[in-house]
Each structure stands twice: as C-alpha cells, then as structure tokens.
Amino acid sequence: MTFLIGIVGKPSAGKSTFLNAACLTNAKMSELPFTTIEPNKGVAYIKTKCVCQELNVDDNPKNSYCVNGNRFIPVNVLDVAGLVPDAHKGKGLGNQFLNDLIRADALLHIIDISGSLDKMGKRIKMGENDPYDDIIFLEKEINLWFKQILEREDWDKFLKSHARENKKFIEELHKRLSGIKINRNQITETLKNTGLNELNPSLWSDSDLSNFSKILREKSKPIVITANKIDRENGMENLNRLRNKYTEKIIPCSALAEYFLRTYHQEKKIEYIPGSDSFKILDDERFNQKELEGLKNIQDKIINPFKETGVQAVLDFTVFSILNQICVYPIADINKFSDNKGNILPDAFLVKKGTLLRDFVREKIHTEIADHFIFGIDARSKRRLGENYELKHNDIIKIVTAK
Ligand SMILES: Nc1nc2c(ncn2[C@@H]2O[C@H](COP(=O)(O)OP(=O)(O)OP(=O)(O)O)[C@@H](O)[C@H]2O)c(=O)[nH]1
Ligand SMILES: [Mg+2]
Known part of the structure; x- marks a missing residue:
C-alpha cells in the first residue's frame, strides 16, 4: 500500500506548483x-537516511531509489x-471535488503566507x-465535507437498522466507511475521545455527530x-506572527523555488538532492543573468535561513511524524543484505510505529508467506526475532519460513 497525500488550499495558494515541484509533473500553474x-x-518521494552507508554496501533498490545514502x-x-x-454551500467550485480525496491518508494545506490573496x-x-483565517476556514470546510460523507446514504436509516438488528456499531460503521480509509482503531478512539455512547448512537444530537466526525477526520485525514x-x-514576518496564533507545527516552504531546482536538475543544469541545503551549478553558461540571480536568491533567502525549500520537509514530516511511519528493509541473505537474486537492500517499506513482525509479514510481504512464517532474523545482530517483536526504524530483517 502506498500512501496518498492530498493537497488542499484556497485558489492560487500554490497547490499545483507544490505538486509539480514534488513530483516533476506538468500540472497547469497560473496566477488566475x-x-x-x-x-x-x-x-513524490519521502526521504530517509538509508542504511547502506552504515553497512558500507552499494545497494540496488527496487521499490525506491537511493542517492548518496x-x-x-x-x-x-x-x-x-x-x-x-x-464551499459546502456551493461557493466557488463547491466541495464535491474533495471526494477525489476520499482515500487520502493526510492532507497538506498549502497556505499563502504572504497574505496577498483574498478569500x-x-x-x-x-x-x-x-x-x-485560511487555516480556520479550510478546516471548517473539510470537517463539513467529512460530516456529509458520514451522513450520506441516510444516516438515520443506518442507525435504525443498527438498533433493530442489534449489530455492533463499530463494525457496522467501519463497513459503512470502508471506502474512506478509516480503520477500526480510529473509530474506537474517536468514540473514547468524544465520550459518545456506541450503544445508542440514535440518541446522538447533530452537534454530537459534528464532533464525532471532526475528531474522526482529524485522526483519519490529519491536516499539515x-x-x-x-x-x-x-513571508518570514507573517510566519512568526502566525506561529504566535497557531500552535500546531507550520512548515515554511517555497514550492516555486523547489520547482526551479528540480527542473534545472532534471535538465542536468545543476546538481541537487531534494531537501538538501545546497545545490551546485554545473555550467554558468547555460543560465541567463536573471536565472543566476534567481538561484542566488534561492540559496540566500530560502535555503540558508530555512535549511531547505520546505517541499521535502513537509512530505517527510507528514509521513514520519504525522502518519507515524518507520522504515524497514526486508532481505533474504543476512550476510549480503540482499534478496534471493542478489539485489542489496532492494526494498524499503514504510510501516506504522509499533507494528509487530507478524503483522508486517502478513500486511507487507505476502499472506502466503505469513501462513508459513516461523521467525525473523535481525541482519545486524543475527539474532532471532519472534513474531511479537516490535519493528524498529531501519530494521533489516530476514523472514524465515517453513518451506
Ligand atoms: N513567490 C512564489 N510564488 C508561488 C509559489 N508557489 C506558487 N506560486 C505562484 O502562485 C501562483 C498560483 O500557483 P498555482 O500552483 O497555480 O496555485 P494553485 O493553488 O494550484 O491554484 P488553483 O489551481 O487555481 O487553485 C502562480 O503564479 C505561482 O507561480 C512560491 O512558493 N513562491
Ligand atoms: Mg492548481
């Protein structure tokens, strides 16, 4: 399973520029x-320090790629x-298009920190x-959209049939929301957080339901x-002002700067690794004066004070800190750190912090293997790992099966 990250925000905030910068796509961008x-x-690609340097090996990634470690x-x-x-009342393009984000794991809210766009x-x-104000309105619209999803296809009827047939609410709700990428845990935790009674949801008021859907949205589709x-x-001044008002993490970003760097890199005009604190111009002659000045500004005004353009930082923060993922490398040969074909460190898998080896094998490797799975071996220490072993970030693991 690959994560889906949705980009949301008001018109002209720079959403398509962010997409193009992160993914080298050609989405139309314009001031209109x-x-x-x-x-x-x-x-896009999230970035993590690869274990290849620690192990001093040249890797042959298959499901990912590796540059300079x-x-x-x-x-x-x-x-x-x-x-x-x-938008929920039909303003602008309405909010129906958000349904494309129904399977998103997280939402990136792109705001214009310069404050130069009206609503x-x-x-x-x-x-x-x-x-x-942008942060507040967007969250409100997203929550209203989410509540509409919960209520659609007749919420009252759903409650009545649930009451009549005495079914388990959590199971039924999970089934009802199966297209939305919500897991049972998120429903259970939301019930706990809201203090709502799962035994009698038909007694919930409309504001109870709003509260329930808000918390469930926060858990299932967090906004960064x-x-x-x-x-x-x-930009900087506004960022500081905003940080005084809004306490959640806000990541500074110049999607346009990253767009230039990635494009020049693709054209082999600069050396640049996304998310790094420098780039190298390969040949001055291939740039005009204005472009060279632009590059100097990117280095002086964005990368130097902020360490990077922010596009990579946002993606990495979303996956590692918000979605709570760690990285695990399954291999077959614990001495060469390779698969059966000799590919060194072929796969880097993202798994949720706290995942047990048994669940990792079942979810990520193959259910067939899971049926025969006996134990794992930590490739560093060569120690055996039981099925209840909790995976750690950067674990390199051989799965041993009965066959
Ligand atoms: N200075 C600056 N301008 C940017 C940045 N990101 C985007 N822009 C500009 O903002 C304008 C809007 O960019 P888009 O990417 O088309 O914005 P959008 O959010 O996709 O807009 P809609 O599709 O209309 O909702 C363009 O003129 C971009 O060049 C940035 O980081 N810095
Ligand atoms: Mg756009």
Whole structure:
C-alpha cells in the first residue's frame, strides 16, 4: 500500500506548483484562481537516511531509489481545485471535488503566507489577508465535507437498522466507511475521545455527530500546514506572527523555488538532492543573468535561513511524524543484505510505529508467506526475532519460513 497525500488550499495558494515541484509533473500553474479543475496526480518521494552507508554496501533498490545514502520512497500525491469559504454551500467550485480525496491518508494545506490573496484567490495588497483565517476556514470546510460523507446514504436509516438488528456499531460503521480509509482503531478512539455512547448512537444530537466526525477526520485525514510563498518579502514576518496564533507545527516552504531546482536538475543544469541545503551549478553558461540571480536568491533567502525549500520537509514530516511511519528493509541473505537474486537492500517499506513482525509479514510481504512464517532474523545482530517483536526504524530483517 502506498500512501496518498492530498493537497488542499484556497485558489492560487500554490497547490499545483507544490505538486509539480514534488513530483516533476506538468500540472497547469497560473496566477488566475481556479486554474485547476480536474485533479492532478503525481508520485513524490519521502526521504530517509538509508542504511547502506552504515553497512558500507552499494545497494540496488527496487521499490525506491537511493542517492548518496538518501533513500527515497514513493508516495502518491493528488492536487485538487481551490476551496473557498462556504464551499459546502456551493461557493466557488463547491466541495464535491474533495471526494477525489476520499482515500487520502493526510492532507497538506498549502497556505499563502504572504497574505496577498483574498478569500477567492484574487491578488490583493501583500499582507492584507491573515493566513490564520485560511487555516480556520479550510478546516471548517473539510470537517463539513467529512460530516456529509458520514451522513450520506441516510444516516438515520443506518442507525435504525443498527438498533433493530442489534449489530455492533463499530463494525457496522467501519463497513459503512470502508471506502474512506478509516480503520477500526480510529473509530474506537474517536468514540473514547468524544465520550459518545456506541450503544445508542440514535440518541446522538447533530452537534454530537459534528464532533464525532471532526475528531474522526482529524485522526483519519490529519491536516499539515504548509506556509508557502515564504520567499515573498513579508513571508518570514507573517510566519512568526502566525506561529504566535497557531500552535500546531507550520512548515515554511517555497514550492516555486523547489520547482526551479528540480527542473534545472532534471535538465542536468545543476546538481541537487531534494531537501538538501545546497545545490551546485554545473555550467554558468547555460543560465541567463536573471536565472543566476534567481538561484542566488534561492540559496540566500530560502535555503540558508530555512535549511531547505520546505517541499521535502513537509512530505517527510507528514509521513514520519504525522502518519507515524518507520522504515524497514526486508532481505533474504543476512550476510549480503540482499534478496534471493542478489539485489542489496532492494526494498524499503514504510510501516506504522509499533507494528509487530507478524503483522508486517502478513500486511507487507505476502499472506502466503505469513501462513508459513516461523521467525525473523535481525541482519545486524543475527539474532532471532519472534513474531511479537516490535519493528524498529531501519530494521533489516530476514523472514524465515517453513518451506
Ligand atoms: N513567490 C512564489 N510564488 C508561488 C509559489 N508557489 C506558487 N506560486 C505562484 O502562485 C501562483 C498560483 O500557483 P498555482 O500552483 O497555480 O496555485 P494553485 O493553488 O494550484 O491554484 P488553483 O489551481 O487555481 O487553485 C502562480 O503564479 C505561482 O507561480 C512560491 O512558493 N513562491
Ligand atoms: Mg492548481
């Protein structure tokens, strides 16, 4: 299973630019609001320090790629149309297009930190819009959309049949929401957090249901705030102001800077590893004066103060910190760290922190193997690992089967 990360935000905030920067796609970008109507798909890569350097081996990745000791693992990204306040009442393009994000694991909210777009994405004087308002309205619209999903296909009827047939609410709700990528745990935890009674959901008021769907949304589709256009004059100042008001993590970003760097790298004009704190111009002659100045500005005004352009940071933060993933390398030969064909460290899998070896084998490797699975071997220590072993970040593991 590959993660799906959805990009949301008001028109012209830079969503398609972020997608193109992260995935090297060709989604249309323009200053005009509502440039994107149909969703744009791409594949981005999250970055983690590969174990190849520690082991001093040259790896042959199959499900990912490795550059200078950095392992890049694919995730799907979807960029959708701009969302405006009251979208649930049909404003702008409405919010129906959000249904494309129904299977998203997390949402990146791209905000314009320079505050130079009005609510509809039209250009206004820089600083006139408070990005805090964008955070609040978007979350509200997303929560309303989520509640609509929960209620659609007749919530009352669902409750009545549940009461009549005395079925388990959690199981039934899980089935009902099966298309939305919500697991049983998230439902159970939401019930616990809201203090709502699963035995009698027909007594829930509308505000109970709103609260329930809000918390379930937070758990199943967390929103990560990306302060885009940090390169603009007042970006830093606005970011600091916003951080005083909004306590969750906000990651500064210049999608446009990353877009240039990735494009020049693809054209073999610069050396650049996404998310790094420098790039190298390969041949000055291939750039005009304006482009060279642009590159100097990227280094001085974005990379130096912020360590990187932010696109990679946002993706990595989402997968590792918000979705709580760790990286595990299954192999077949514990001395060569290779698969049966001799590929060294072929696969890097993302698994949730706390996953047990048994579940990892069942979910990620193959159910057939899981039936014959006996134990694992830690390739570093050559120790045996039982099925209840809890996987650690960067584990390199051989799965031993009965066959
Ligand atoms: N200065 C600056 N401009 C940016 C940045 N990211 C995007 N832009 C500009 O913002 C404008 C809108 O970019 P898009 O990527 O088309 O925005 P969008 O959010 O996809 O817009 P819609 O599809 O209309 O909802 C374009 O003119 C981009 O060049 C950035 O990091 N810095
Ligand atoms: Mg767009």
